[in-house]
Amino acid sequence: MLIIHEHGQHDRPTVWTPGMGRPKAPIWIDLLEPSEDERHCAAEITGLRVPERSDIVNLALSSRIRTDDDAMYLSIPYFADTNNGHAAQPVGIVVTNHVLMTLRFTESPAFDLANASCQHQHWESSADVLATLIEAIVNLGAQRMEDVSAELKKLSDRVFTPERLGTPVLRGCMLEVGRLEGMQARNRSSMLGVQRIVSFVRAKKPDWMGDAVEVRLRVVEHDLRTLDEFDDQLTNKLQFLLDATLGFISTDQNHVMKVLTVASVATIPPVILAGIWGMNFKDMPELNLPYAYPIALLIMLLSMALPVLFFKWRGWWSGD
Template sequence: MLTIHFAGPAACTVWKPGVAEPADTPVWLDLLDPDDAERAHAESVLGAKLPQRDQISAIELSSRLRSDDEILRLNIPAFVRAEAGHGAMTPLGFVLTPKLLVSVRYAESLAFAHASELTDKAETAGNSVDMFIGLIESIVNVSADRMEETAAELSKLSRAVFSDEGGQRGLLRGALFKVGAAQRQIVQLRSAMLGVSRVIAYLCEISPEWIGKKKLERFKTIQTDIGSLNEFEQQLSDRLQFLLDAVLGFINNNQNEIMKVLTIVSVVTIGPMTLAGIWGMNFKSIGEYDWPHGYAMALAAMAVSVIVPMIIFKWKRWF
């Protein structure tokens, strides 16, 4: 899908072959998993080739960040999908010129949806650099919101894990899955923010004249915000590791409790089983067979052999 955003008051439009476009000047071409026709139309408007998916996914620095004349090619190999923590991350590519911004992505994104909504509501969309800055700010804001959501989920999960309720044992297994999902989301956010941070650092370093000093200051502000998010993400990672250790500790403690009960049961049953084994032998020389109350005595001896170890365990506070 190819969505075209214009500089004038015309709303964004989805490009379709053979359909006339508004007369306004486009400032942002947003390609979502484009086909050959959409890619060819975007290249004709841009006047340059767009990167392929394998080129956007490349991790080497020369492929991710490149400047050719007045064309900036900025690629983020791993970007967060619309639903963080679900599915694989997809690459995101930008081609930025003084007059046009082209974005190439392969999955839905809340950040792009928010940026598109803000652009449609604005009276004037601004130039391509303004669009790019607004889009990057939207990406950072969405990442911050997701980190806050993850922090709230971790706080809720922590209260449940450290509660003294009777159903805690059943909660621990589910807590492991929730910890894994939170870890996946944090890793995805970290990867996305790392890619965005490198793009911003590159722009601040090369600083083309057509970007302007005021917009460069906005890039530096975004870089500061990303630094704050990285610190917050590190705190989340530490909390997540502590919570994982706590859950595993509780699981091990529950297993130890079960093993202790089984050990006590096995020790307590040794006495009666031994007596039953002795008196259960079919030898004529066993004198207890002829006692008038031999059966009651045997049962009493077995009961005593159970009660005495339990008293000892209770006295030792082993259960």
């Protein structure tokens, strides 16, 4: 898909179709999983080279962020701005003094928000559009981090409860911690890519970038630093919940082992008594007693009850 925003156009953007005429004053060319025809059309409209996917995902920083004549080639190799668990996709950005071109390979709420903003914002330049797009990405990233924080609060209330939680419930809490950590890791990768782009653009600050846009980028850079600190807090909270869950599981297992130990100790006396009365000697006084067998059973039961009562009196049986 090829979405075209024109300078001064305040209604919905135009979706390119074969045979459509050349736009008069394009200010933002948005490529979404483009075909070869759409890539060729974007190159003709902008006069720029459309990056390949391999160029965007290149790990070398010089390949991801660079200048080429009057154009700045920027990219985010791992961009995920949704919490639906989809894999991160790369995003490429090319900006000049007259047009912004973006290349992406999946739907993006941030891009949709920036696309919709054309109805109530008057973009003066391509740098203005770039600032709008970056602000949308950062704002939605902050919203996702707040969503993770809210879910962490609910999970913390589930873990730290006076009621004893069984191992299956605690295992479910561990899986929830892993899910939230995955969401935060995807969000962290996106914010890191945006932070590098903002730092690079502010450091280069081409002549065609106005002071108003530079101020907006400065505010975004401050927001990114704040979100980075918030990310550290969330990461520490996730690690704390994981350690607490593992501690509760360990405590639960120790309680089970303690119960089994107490039960095994309680059965030692009757085993000893049964072993004594089961010895085959010629003269055993108990053999002549009329009620020797029920008396032996009663003594065995009593020998089990006494250790159990003693353990309960000492508080070793309850485990609390």
